[in-house]
Amino acid sequence: MMVASLAEFTASLAIGFVVRKLGHKNSFTATFGFFTISSLCLALAIQFEAAELMPVILMLAKLTSTGAIATVYMSSLVFFPNQFLGTVFGICGSSAKFVTIFSPMVAESPEPTASATMILSGALATFLSVWLCESKDEFK
Numbered sequence: 475m476m477v478a479s480l481a482e483f484t485a486s487l488a489i490g491f492v493v494r495k496l497g498h499k500n501s502f503t504a505t506f507g508f509f510t511i512s513s514l515c516l517a518l519a520i521q522f523e524a525a526e527l528m529p530v531i532l533m534l535a536k537l538t539s540t541g542a543i544a545t546v547y548m549s550s551l552v553f554f555p556n557q558f559l560g561t562v563f564g565i566c567g568s569s570a571k572f573v574t575i576f577s578p579m580v581a582e583s584p585e586p587t588a589s590a591t592m593i594l595s596g597a598l599a600t601f602l603s604v605w606l607c608e609s610k611d612e613f614k
Contacts, residue, residue, distance in 0.1 A: 481533045485540035489548065491500070492541070498549040505545050509538040510596030517589035553606065572576035 493501045512535040519527050554562050580588050 475553065477529065477533050479537050481536040482540045485537045486544050489541045489544040493545060493548055494582060498545075498552045499603065499606045501540075501545045502549065502567055502606060505538060505542040506600040506603055509535070509542050510593060510600055512538045513589065513592040513596050517586070517593060520589060 489501070489505070492504065496504060510529065516531050516535050518524075519531050550559060550562065580591055
């Protein structure tokens with residue numbers, strides 16, 4: 475529990491510097507890319523039963539997933555006009571709750587399913603973040 479809290483705290487502090495240094499779009503790509511890599515490492519550690527590496531890999535996965543979520547919240551004003559921001563958060567929150575319905579089924583499925591879901595969702599987010607506009611002004 476303490477390790478997860480430390481990873482979240484570190485990611486939340488560090489992501490501000492990352493966004494400032496890389497910009498919003500590149501921060502999305504970097505954080506989602508690192509999340510995909512850490513998910514892949516986690517899947518390989520499970521596959522090869524590398525129990526001694528699990529705490530480090532789990533902390534890395536927690537750090538990168540928290541960083542990705544913090545980037546989303548921090549950059550939302552850059553990508554969406556203010557008048558649509560409430561709608562965007564509402565749609566994203568509703569979609570997330572709907573998808574969460576399937577999490578017990580994924581968790582109880584045979585082993586590669588949960589890891590593959592994590593890896594594929596991270597890879598998809600990384601892939602899609604490449605085509606983000608730099609700001610909401612590019613939509614006009």
